[in-house]
Amino acid sequence: MPLRPHTPHPVPSQGERALQAHMGTSERADDFYDRQVQPRLTPAMSEFIARQTMVFLSTADTRGHCDASFRAGPPGFVTVLDDLHLAYPEYRGNGVMASAGNITENPHMGLLFIDFTRDHIGLHVNGSAQLVSDRELRAICPTLPRDSAPGRQAEMWIHLTLQEAYVHCSKHIPHLEPAHQPSRRAPGRPKDGDYFTEQMSHAYLGQR
Structure with a gap:
């Protein structure tokens, strides 16, 4: 599968512009676009992504269902390939394939990295995604990590071609302390599949 070419940096949506005009924030928005929204990853952005251990992502299908x-x-589990391209591995999960399935219909994707522990700041990365096999991506990027999750084999990679990247300000980002040797499940805690269902343990709820 050929990797998707870079597309031009997106312009603000009509909805953004209309609401900015209504709320009187057009000048502030223009300043943000000019100073903060980047069409490529800066070296500081690449370094930031390379030390993150989590990312929130958004996708939508062709109907706009998010x-x-x-x-x-x-x-570094999200790999910066260059200043326009990122990739992260997809492993065997619950079999639903919600995010990957959306990408096959609608390539638009947003990533949000947040540093909760050191600098308390976030980074938005929006772009066009596609599914790529491990073999295909390694043929193009031979330096791709092979052991980003020890003992797990990537079933595919999500390859993102960047369209814009910009800061998420530090206001209201909480400080979190990494746990040392965290327990995966507290005593009495229901299994993941039962946690939000009627089968959830009432005894556990009473402990909360």
């Missing part, structure tokens, strides 16, 4: 999801891994 899905928000989360990915995590060791630092």
Whole structure:
């Protein structure tokens, strides 16, 4: 599958512009676009992504129905290939394929990286995504990490061609302390598939 070519930096949407005019924020918005919105990753953005251990992502199908999801891994599990391209591995999950399925219909994708522990700042990366096999991507990017999740084999990679990247300000980002040797499941906690269902343990709820 050929990788999708770079597309021009997007202009603000009509909705953005109309609401800015209505709320009287057009001048501030223009200043933000001019100073903060980048058509390529800066070196500082690339370094920031390389040390992140989690990312929030958004996709939508052709009907505009949205899905928000989360990915995590060791630092650098989202790989910066160059200043226009990122990739992260997809592993075997629950089989629903919500995010990947949306990408096959609608390539528009947003990533949000947030540093909760050190600099308390975030980075938005929006672009056009596609599914690429491990073999295909390694043929193009031979330096792709092979052991980003020890013991797990990537079923495919999400390859993102960047259209814009910009800061998410530090206001209201909470400080979180990484846990040392965290327990995956508290005693009495229901299994993931039962956590939000009627089968959830009432005894566990009473402990909360």
